[in-house]
Amino acid sequence: MPQSATQWGRTPSLPPTHYVDSRIYTDQTLFEEEQEKIFEKVWSLVCHESEVPNAYDFRRCQHMSGKELLVIRGKDMKIRTFYNQCPHRGNVIAFEPSGNAKRLTCIFHLWSFDTKGNCVEITREKEGFQDRLSKKDVGLREVKTDLSAGGFVWVNVDDDCGPLEEFIDGSLDCFQHEFSTKPLEIISYHKAIVPSNYKLWHDTNRELYHEYLHRHNRMVAVMQPGYFDRLYHIFGNGHMSADPMDTRYDAYEGYGGEQRKLGWPGGGDTIHKFSDLFPTMTFNLRPPALRIDTMVPLGPDKTIIEYRGLGIKGDTPAERAERFCDHNAVWGPFGRNLSEDQIAVVGQMMAIKTGRDNSYILHGREENGAHDDICLRHYYSEWSKRMGRSAADPFNEQAAVAAE
């Protein structure tokens, strides 16, 4: 039945844990609060160690708070992270996405820094600063950096944060064998800037119900036995994973009518498994490739999504080619899935962007299986806790009405 304006704006007849106010995706003040209370507080995956394989390699990254970062492997082979910002006049030090340099020199006034963040050169130091300021006073701002199993590089801009392991809280344990049997290596990287909210992308990654969107997923997963039995597992800090599933790649046109032969060391050859970590990270394994999504929210309606594909270090050229081909067939920029997902979240934002005609986004499915929305409810429970606001009533309007 069509709804009137009053009916449209009415709160759903579900518990407040089972829906969210659509303004959490569109409101500028909430976004700025997220930057302060979430992005600048939690651990964030920024790259894989294989992106800086050699001493003096660096990788320019953008932190989810928007801050420019430089991930650098030192002569001691330790990976460190710094603000990609000269302490002199604030210019970006490295413009290139990646490179190799024993010294990082700012192009503006030629101040130089080593891979441990020490300033090693101030141009005409004595003439300009006499003894009032010296190199030891102007090192790079270091950011807490740690590696998780599999060689993923995480950072936290909060110096007082807890340990990474505590943050992950076992949510990646389902990849224990896949991440430890052989070293991983990055094989693909691309990104997209989508006019949508970062949480909408993460929602899509978390819930399997949207797989109806993808012909590929319908064929290889949804229509296969056991699909609906998959259960979600929730972890602390808003993270989740799902039961693995044996996926029938041969059910989709284009794979030659054969099940794939190249699998993933330490795991099943056709086992699909994934974990989604609050607030912006996704690990998605469809042998023979692993996909990692990370995001840089630029505003409530603009998000950089970074896609990484990983394979196995030491692949033969034939294995690498197969891994790459299968990865890109589904997850590459011309692949079957990502474009469709991007259309969906862009469409959501097109519909809700005004934020004026209050509407609700439902997270109400309860079926104790693959299409249960517990994966979403758990995320917004964490979001509400960190923001000090209910995702269903972020401006406390329902509570105010109830009090009248």
Add this chain to the structure above:
Amino acid sequence: MATTKTATKKPRSKSAAAAKPTLKKKVEFRFETLFEREKAVRELIARTCLTMDAYDFNSYLDLCHEDFQYTITTYSPELRKDIIWLDHDKMGMKTLLDVLPLHASDHFLRLTMSRHLSVYTIDYSANDTRASVVSGLQVFNTAKDGGVTELLSVAKYFDTVALEGGKASLLSREVRLDTRMLGETGSLIPF
């Protein structure tokens, strides 16, 4: 009751067959002049764009040689290496193009793609049976309401054209992308 067109098709008359020698001669034509050869090459490259713009995938494949190879490549400054985003032979390309209309139909509704092409150079092999063609490519997407045209990608085509039996066909195509972020939603459709 079902009928077939072949049942009613008129046999060619002897006189009609006799009027064909000109056509037969054309089929055996071997691009004896540079102008005709170059015209065939340029038209082929242009038709590959027009057929893809029209989502006329079968006509596109008809322009391709049986040994056709298609790749989309780019350089990743993040990884400091070349990467291949799509790699198909003719059969693989056919499988891909056959299945795309079964995917998210709204994608097709959203995209009106237009490939703008400039042929830069054409170099011929010693025996004139192959042409290596470099072209500039810009791919635009126009919203269905005609309101906004978005530049999806700047790229180059590196093509090899087979010139055999008086016919030009696309033997290989490398789409070398400069732009690696393909608009708001990416593209299921090859360039």
